[in-house]
Amino acid sequence: MPRLRALAATVGPKLGVAAAVTALVAGAATAVTTLDTPSAAAATALCDQYAKTTTADGKYRIQNNRWGTSAQQCIEPTATGFRVTQADGAVSTSGAPKSYPSIYWGCHYADCTTGFSPVQASSGTFGSVRTSVAMTYPTSGEWDASFDLWFDPTPRTDGQNTGAEVMVWLNHAGRPQPVGSKVGTVTLAGATWDVWYGNTGWNVVSYVRQTPTSSADFAVSTFFDDALARGWVQRSWYLTSIQAGFEPWTGGAGLAVTSFSAGTGSTGTPTATTSPTASPTATPTATASPTVTVTRSPRPTSGRPVCSATAKTESAWGAGAVQNVTVTNGGEARTGWTTVATLPAGQTVTNLWNGTWTQSGRTLTVKNASYNGSLAAGGTTSFGYQLAATGSTSTPATITCS
Known part of the structure; x- marks a missing residue:
């Protein structure tokens, strides 16, 4: 979906940013080109602007999701993820990225993975929702590598979520930084993160890992509970999707998700360089109070x-x-x-x-x-x-x- 998730440090008044968001969101209804067979996921490059396919095991959706540029972008689905093979063009790092090529579990503008229903954060099921990813990065370009955890006040399966977007940045290169401003630091999932907050029509809470990593494995409630303690999400809201991918501003070819999992209970994920905390309840730092x-x-x-x-x-x-x-x-x-x-x-x-x-x-x-x-x-x-x-x-x- 159109996203204004990160801005360079030189961004000025947010009134201009809000206008950009409106324009981007308006483009979200553009029809997608969909490739739905496992064989397509194994062999067909996705170059159409909103092209999608299903992973070979049928669990997740992979999307090209190019919305911030008219330049060509192609991704190549693999058995367990995808790789960006072409990423033409560049956009200003003082604005939105070119795209968010990603893999997801849940619903993205009425396109839901098989059997998914939004999970209310107050339910017993929510505490068992986990996700993991393993990624590889190129040595050039300006981009971030991040999870996007979406929450809505209703069990929404279509359209733009209006509650909160919780981003978990595992790595980034170049000048881009999250929406809003840094409000503190916190230790979660075995690492230290800078916490950023902004609003683009919904709350955007970003956790930027101080030491970059290429893999992660955590309970979604780990980051949700910290955002809850800061007043930016609500227990009555619903998790509508877990997405993992990349936001490129310049370059991006070579970015790859090599493994991804999301769901309730054990996710059977790859060994990550960080370990989840023993308790999903986060303790925010005093600077965020x-x-x-x-x-x-x-x-x-x-x-x-x-x-x-x-x-x-x-x-x-x-x-x-x-x-x-x-x-x-x-x-x-x-x-x-x-x-x-x-x-x-x-x-x-x-x-x-x-x-x-x-x-x-x-x-x-x-x-x-x-x-x-x-x-x-x-x-x-x-x-x-x-x-x-x-x-x-x-x-x-x-x-x-x-």
Whole structure:
């Protein structure tokens, strides 16, 4: 699907990026050329823009997925993966990559692997979902090698996911870096990762391995639980696909997935250079904790549960910022919430996700969306917004929640 997943360090205001995302997403509905037989997977090169095939064992789908350039790209399916054999053209590293040639388990724009159903993160099944990959890399080009773990508030099998995209970067070459900004570091799956956060209409959480590797094997909940603790995914959301592949900006020929597996229980995967952690529960570093003033609303006389809201700036530039607000239920289970924030002078919200909102003067009122209003005692959810600013880009001085 069209993806704006990584940006060079020189990227400026995110308003321009959002426009690019809109254009890219609009191209996602382009029809694909599909090759569906195992024999095709073994012998036929995929050069059409959105050409796909099924692996010889019938478990996974392989896709050329070239959407960011008109230059030719071809991939050659193998018995256990694929290899990029041609990757013409180049695009600016200050924008989106050329493509995301990849192999996946799950659903990609209504094209689902056999027998797959979205897995809710609150289910017992989710904890047993694992994935692994082994890759080889060329010595030239600018690219990243990454997993793409997609989550949606609904059990979506078609269209663009609107919840979160959790990326796991195993390696990268050249200037590209993830969407948004670096917000901390964390140790997961036997390695240390830089954590990045941004939003392109959905939350993009990227884990960039500080020491590159050519293989990995982990439980999906390892990274999900860390993102959950940071307020960027929700336990009620659904895993809709696990994808592994490459985002090239320049070059890319020679990139290859030599082995891939995904599913519930044991995946029968190759030995990886990293070992999964003993517990799928991640412990985020202190740098990722929200760090602004929190105003708790008093318990109303009606007995409605108290809640709190915490705001944090994820990225900022001269004329705007992206901020995230975590809502925490401090009382008994509830079925709705409302936050009221006083914005600094000169701030205007231009886009908001995971909630419904109005702004009157400096007062921003946000109510829950249809899918994140129910909170158990101690439960959390979050929403985020992009703002334009003629003055300060700081977080609101006060936020109340009821």
